[in-house]
Amino acid sequence: MSTETAQPDGSATSSSSNVARQFATIFSPPHPLVLESGDQIGPVTVAYQTYGTLSPEKDNVVYICHALTGDAHVAGRHSPEERKPGWWDGFVGPGKAIDTDRYFVICSNILGGCQGTTGPSSECPETGKPYGPDFPFITIRDMVNVHNGLLDHLGIEKVLAIVGGSLGGMQVLEWAINHADRVGAAVILASGAKLNAQGIAFNAVGRRAIYSDPLFHDGWYYEQSEKPRFGLALARMIAHITYLSEQSIELKFGRRLQDGDEFRFDLRSETEFQIESYLHYQGKRFVERFDANSYLVLTRAMDYFDLAEKYGSIYQAFEKTKCRFLVVSYTTDWLFPTSQSKELVRALVQARRHVTFRELESPYGHDAFLIDRELPKLGSLVSPFLARTHQDIAEGTF
């Protein structure tokens, strides 16, 4: 598939140090995607990227599901000039934990997002304008059905493994449950069978920040000169605190001041402490790349995710699965604490599934699976897990 990759100069590439955006259009009428809500949407454009080479047996596909505000650009650079590589560049690439010399990696932007896949900021075919708040209500299962449609489009029958953290882990779970015949292994990082009530609470406050921004205009801000950047930045700042841990904030910033050692006694300053300055920066950077309506749609999808509610129990959900599982949590993750991973593992064991579980020590909270210095530990679990699954499938002993 990577040979189809179109570069601006017309050349093709499969090197992860020089990747390209790819697009597929699927679910075109008269076969739109039927959503969990009962609504329909189509056509759906999917932005995706691939890394490595698909084996002749097509048995080396690793599908990566990104988290809430991620995108398809998981590794490499689109051009040598690009400032930062993809969001998991330390983990995915030649010789890395997810080794693109061995595996053919696919990552697609999720439905409802704003990085190339159809979302609220995309043009609605009926109106010729952005969907805006008319974008349908979507769920994690809907997102995964789009990933599944992309696999069909690419002519790939089975994936060796689905890998994802946080909201990505929720997608992995829906993959394993609803597309059981396609999945060899599921790697679920810093996630759980549901978003807990505290997580819903933080999402609710983030959405309130967007809704109460007068520039939001009930979601019809695309034709306005200004976007609801204050509300969206605020939502990001709130969420960002939940991605860190108390320990990581102490380590990185503590109570240190941004400038000098003396208090300013100035109420107008919003960035006196380093942690404040950092959060403001995160908010500002986020609004440059993200769409407020997407944020609303995706956080609601996350809120709705609840295996027990949907399948009767987590055990019943897992009875539908056929793959093996690797579940990883982090000691200081308080958005998806280890108890949530253990809940998954208990139900998997009850359903007699092959599951490996590790709680990794880390000060970095929920974001640990994205932090470079945590990747060796994670890689030492994921890499042999993929290799063993690959081998077992090849040898027919799976």
Place this chain on the structure above:
Amino acid sequence: MSTETAQPDGSATSSSSNVARQFATIFSPPHPLVLESGDQIGPVTVAYQTYGTLSPEKDNVVYICHALTGDAHVAGRHSPEERKPGWWDGFVGPGKAIDTDRYFVICSNILGGCQGTTGPSSECPETGKPYGPDFPFITIRDMVNVHNGLLDHLGIEKVLAIVGGSLGGMQVLEWAINHADRVGAAVILASGAKLNAQGIAFNAVGRRAIYSDPLFHDGWYYEQSEKPRFGLALARMIAHITYLSEQSIELKFGRRLQDGDEFRFDLRSETEFQIESYLHYQGKRFVERFDANSYLVLTRAMDYFDLAEKYGSIYQAFEKTKCRFLVVSYTTDWLFPTSQSKELVRALVQARRHVTFRELESPYGHDAFLIDRELPKLGSLVSPFLARTHQDIAEGTF
């Protein structure tokens, strides 16, 4: 002092079931309060309430310091019709843990607040208009200096105990350190020697919500028809999550829906889950009683609090104290986790102070010290601690 209490009908009362607002004006020119910033403010009006009867020896005073958004109305009702009693009515009153049959209880609204004591919404004597954003920058020490001024005004030399939780606990610490000769005992609940960086982060986001509300008008909203209620409500919603614990949110709300059992698949609904509805309600109620500028001033005072920074070390701070201490933390408090209380206790032990410490089991997070069903456990610590201190002082064995 309670005999000075003016009731609307002209009668006086000291009953905690029928309390009255009282006011004192102190720090009048030419003797204004010199603030830690170097600024001055005066006169300062202090709103306070008293409960019980001052003993002839004036040895039974318990001074209660309220938390961030509390007020002087700690117990009882201003009138039989008042919907809710004071914020610590389950803890303070005749026969209760802080027994107003034995102790003379004083609670005053803090400097910078908006419940009667001089704050940003008070009239500035120079302009005849509210201080607004011109209100000076204040610290916890400044608040305590106002409490101290009130004691002078009331002709009370010593207090048996100072009691407070959270920001109130910070005030207790400054009392014990800076007014050591006046304090017999210090009761510090769910607090610490500093606000940690995560706490600063949450405060920063709350302030950002207020600053970015277009109705804030740089703090000059008092003469506007609308107040920055969206920003202030949002700040409260964020903070409120930190006052609860994951466990208490699960217990009280879990993932239950507000209406019915079925998802609505409606992105416009902001109150689909009970926890959302609850937070929105908390936000709405809060803006009815609180001033946005006060919120800014008080959270900044909290951010600045850091005994080690101010006194060289926590140990050095405690070397200045002369009282005995009771320190209480709660297992699920993540805003002021037990580690913060232990940090206080270590330094107190090092400084050879008499200290009792207990970590109480509770699912209710930071707010546990305010929750009725947690009060018996807390009372079983506080009540004998006060009685013993009272007795030791009376017998001269303190």
